[in-house]
Amino acid sequence: MTSGAQADEGKAEGKVEDKVVEFYDNFTEVFRDIWGDNLHVGYWYDDSDEAGIETATDQLTDQLIARLAPQPGRRILDVGCGVGEPAFRLARSADVEVVGVSISSFQVGRASERAGEHGLAERVSFRHADAAELPFPDASFDGAWAFESLIHMPDKEKVLREIKRVLRPGSTLVLADMFSQPDTELTFQDIITTPEMAEYRAVIERAGLVVREFTDITANTIAPQPVREKLAADLLARKDDVIPMTGPEEFERMVDGVRVPRSYGYLLATVTTD
Ligand SMILES: C[S@@+](CC[C@H](N)C(=O)[O-])C[C@H]1O[C@@H](n2cnc3c(N)ncnc32)[C@H](O)[C@@H]1O
Incomplete structure (x- = not known):
C-alpha cells in the first residue's frame, strides 16, 4: 500500500484539498484575530519564557530561519505560506527572495497585499498553487520550508518529491509539522x-x-497556562464565527485542546536534496 493510499484511508468523502481551501478561505481572518498573523504554533525557550502567542510564533519562525540559514541573493520557496508573516520575517533576516505558495486564493491575496504594506513586494511574492503540483521549473530554488503545511497534505511523499524537484542540488529544506503520538x-x-x-x-x-x-x-x-487561558477565552468570544467552520463538537475539542496541553507532537527537520 502506498503512503498516499494509507493516508486517504478513513478520510470522509470529498477531496482534502477542497476542504482545506474552504477552511482557509473562510477561517483565516478569524484565526488571525485570535492567534495573530503567524498561522502556526508558538515556541517557548524554557519554563521562564512567558511570551504571548504573537512573540512565541515568531520565535518558532526564528528556529526555521536559523536552520535554513540562506546566503544573500538566494531564492527560497515557502510551501503553504499563510498570510505571509513567516516569509516577511525570513526576508527581513536575510537578503533573499521568497516565493510563497498557498492553496487558498484568499490567503495569496492577503499575503500579496501585506507584502506591499511591509515594503517587501520586490523580494517577497505569492502564488496560488497546490504544493503537489508546483508551477515552477526544475531546480529553480536554492532552499525551501514547509511550515506547518504538510499537515494538510495526505500524500506527503508526493509533495516532498515535488519540492525536491524544484530545488537545486545541495539545497536545504526545513520542515515544521505536527505528528501523532500514541495518546493523540x-x-x-x-x-x-x-x-x-x-x-x-x-x-x-x-x-x-x-x-x-x-x-x-x-x-x-x-x-504557558496564561497564554492558553487567553486563547481559549478569545476563541469562546468568537464562537459564533468559528462554529460555522468547525461544527459544535470540533469547536469544543478545539477549546479543550487550547486549555490543556494538546496531545500532538511537533517536529523540526532539516533535510537536504542530496
Ligand atoms: C497552518 S497554515 C500555516 C501557514 C504558514 N506557513 C504560517 O506558518 O503562518 C497551513 C498552510 O498550508 C497551506 N496549504 C495546505 N494545503 C496546501 C496545498 N496542498 N498546497 C499549498 N498550500 C497548502 C494552507 O493554505 C495554509 O497556508
Missing part, C-alpha cells in the same frame, strides 16, 4: 493527516531526501 486525540481529521514520528522520517527518506536533523520540539510548543 485526533482533531480536524478531514483536513489533517499526522503520521507518528518514525513514519514521518521514513516518508521523508522515501521521497529521496537526506535527513540531517530530526528534532522533537513538542515541549517547546506547549504554551
Whole structure:
C-alpha cells in the first residue's frame, strides 16, 4: 500500500484539498484575530519564557530561519505560506527572495497585499498553487520550508518529491509539522493527516531526501497556562464565527485542546536534496 493510499484511508468523502481551501478561505481572518498573523504554533525557550502567542510564533519562525540559514541573493520557496508573516520575517533576516505558495486564493491575496504594506513586494511574492503540483521549473530554488503545511497534505511523499524537484542540488529544506503520538486525540481529521514520528522520517527518506536533523520540539510548543487561558477565552468570544467552520463538537475539542496541553507532537527537520 502506498503512503498516499494509507493516508486517504478513513478520510470522509470529498477531496482534502477542497476542504482545506474552504477552511482557509473562510477561517483565516478569524484565526488571525485570535492567534495573530503567524498561522502556526508558538515556541517557548524554557519554563521562564512567558511570551504571548504573537512573540512565541515568531520565535518558532526564528528556529526555521536559523536552520535554513540562506546566503544573500538566494531564492527560497515557502510551501503553504499563510498570510505571509513567516516569509516577511525570513526576508527581513536575510537578503533573499521568497516565493510563497498557498492553496487558498484568499490567503495569496492577503499575503500579496501585506507584502506591499511591509515594503517587501520586490523580494517577497505569492502564488496560488497546490504544493503537489508546483508551477515552477526544475531546480529553480536554492532552499525551501514547509511550515506547518504538510499537515494538510495526505500524500506527503508526493509533495516532498515535488519540492525536491524544484530545488537545486545541495539545497536545504526545513520542515515544521505536527505528528501523532500514541495518546493523540485526533482533531480536524478531514483536513489533517499526522503520521507518528518514525513514519514521518521514513516518508521523508522515501521521497529521496537526506535527513540531517530530526528534532522533537513538542515541549517547546506547549504554551504557558496564561497564554492558553487567553486563547481559549478569545476563541469562546468568537464562537459564533468559528462554529460555522468547525461544527459544535470540533469547536469544543478545539477549546479543550487550547486549555490543556494538546496531545500532538511537533517536529523540526532539516533535510537536504542530496
Ligand atoms: C497552518 S497554515 C500555516 C501557514 C504558514 N506557513 C504560517 O506558518 O503562518 C497551513 C498552510 O498550508 C497551506 N496549504 C495546505 N494545503 C496546501 C496545498 N496542498 N498546497 C499549498 N498550500 C497548502 C494552507 O493554505 C495554509 O497556508
